[in-house]
Amino acid sequence: MSRFVGQDAILRADCQSARAGRVTNPPQVGNLPHMRRRLFLQALALPCLGAVESDARFTVEARFYDKLPYKKIKCKLCPRECVIDDRERGYCGVRENRGGTYYSLVHSRVCAAHVDPIEKKPLFHFLPGSMAFSVATAGCNVNCKMCQNWDISQSRPEQVTSTFISPQNLADLAGRNQCPSIAYTYSEPVVFCEYVLDSAEAGRAAGVKSVVISGGYVQEEPLKQLCRRVDAIKIDVKAFTDKFYKEIVNGDLKAVLNTLVAIRKSGVWNEVVYLVIPTLNDSDDEFRGLARWMKAELGPDVPLHFSQFHPEYLLKNLPVTPVPTLERAKAICDAEGLHYVYIGNVPGHPAESTWCPKCRRVVVERAGFTVRALHLDKGKCRFCHQAIPGVWEG
């Protein structure tokens, strides 16, 4: 599946909004940098002319696994705990048992790279208006039937065109492109966590932060290591029922909730996204259940984004989420006492902006991925001095 050719291969718009022709202008606040395509191409003047790189270059021993008899291994990266025979791969398709030693095949093997507004992740309380140097490798440890990036997430690394970008090179690229953060996104960073860990360290040394955009299906130890090295984690809660996780995601809700609690305890900045899919996860009970759980376990200040679904992959038979459904979800969660509930993928909606929970005025005004105005002073509402939680300064 060679979808990408030459350097364009790594210039990949990631999300539904881009595909739907709703790409927004770059941020306009102050002197924020934004990337012109030509500059970006120059920046990526790497040995990446679409050629298939040798496998060995991307292969490193995996960090989280147990060796078993008969050259089998048990993967300890995600709760699935695949037991893998020699020469076989796990569910994610990017980690392989070779003679009883387990390898990641995707270290530095970037199949998508783009300079995105941080709002696109979405992270709304993390350096608003900044750009994130966003990368992905092939592979994912679940199989969401609504995946918008299934062509990379559900592929093996050799099935997509990739290029070698070392951790140090990635940190340099972010810096050269005025991106204060690297975002590990598009597919599932958990499956390329060795690359994330190494790149986050390289980035930290270079003054570049790291953010992880994940489904949160990960074991405790790798999550701990991620939390030590990255600066923000956005978790997709795909639904608030086991049934949905079993039938639509091939994952496990409880494991994801455990991840959220662990992130909260670690102190790493965290936001939650919930893609609202008509008929599948859009009931009042689910919204209320999620809000109550978040308030009790994470506190009222963790931002929650309700995103609009667009038909993709194996769920093309369902319609786009009606905006009133998203507004209903927000209203329920507001009423339950969550302070920062957003509506996403609906450019121009007032619930894209951050409202001060005390004085009810807009403190971060957004339109799509554009930050139009910022009324924060050292993380406090400029009008009433209420502290607004988040990472506001680099």
Place this chain on the structure above:
Amino acid sequence: MRIEPQYGATRRGFVRAGLAGALAAGAAPAEKSKVVIARDPALRAGGGAPDSGRVLKMLDRAMQSFWGGDSPLDAWKKAVRPGEVVGLKVNCLSGKGAATSPVLVEAICERLQQAGIPQKDIVIWDRLNSDLESAGYRVASRTDRIRCIGNDAAGYGTELAVYGSAGSLLSNTLTRTCDAVINLPVLKDHGIAGVTLALKNLFGAIHNPNKYHTNVGDPYVADVNMLPPIRQKVRFTICDALTAQYEGGPSYMPQWSWPYNGLMVARDPVAMDYTGWQILERKRAEKGMKTFREMKREPVYIATAAGHGLGTNDPKRIDVVEV
């Protein structure tokens, strides 16, 4: 090859697929599904590798018994037609020892050519070139000779094929190159899916088999076999049972392998899988091992495949012929 709606087949698609499947499996309601098992106790004269001449003779017996005709060549002429490009879907992931034997594939290629299929119309294929090489095949892409190519080199289509729980891109070798496919699995155990035989060998035609091993491969194995190009093009199965493996698969584990010295031929992949599964169960019982059910890896996808209309898993409707 997208089937709409995405979460199942349309009525028309379902009927079409059903008809194709019924034709492919020869599964008329009153007819039994035939599974021919040919064995040769003297296959390994010196106790080592199978003798190529005896493999050819055993293949002839199996094919003639299954397809009928006055000679083995008559049988092959019933199975394939000149002008078709015939794919040989081998099973090579586990490398030498647990892969489709090149000796068997050589014998098949010999008979195919005698039946009027020129070298240029024969394609040996599996997922990866490296898998083929590790199993003893030489990758070859010249189009005037027998080709041997992995999906990684031939590529996959860009349109999702969808049935039930399965959504996959299909190998170009299957969809674009081949007119007919002879499925060549190995009789062996599978640590997750129970057994890997005719049905599961077609995981080698999709780009994302790693996604379909959960829940003992059920219903994924059955659903993948419902994808129209697979139903329409896989003509019959010759299962390599020269060396079989009853535990520790799919990797090669010599301590759990034994010289079964046989081949199995069937058009009905479900009957083939049921029969092969029972052979492995009997061997496990003989060795004092737990059943697949006790090991929590009973290959229930075989029953699901029967439910899909891909064939029968009812032993009363399977005619096992030993030759």
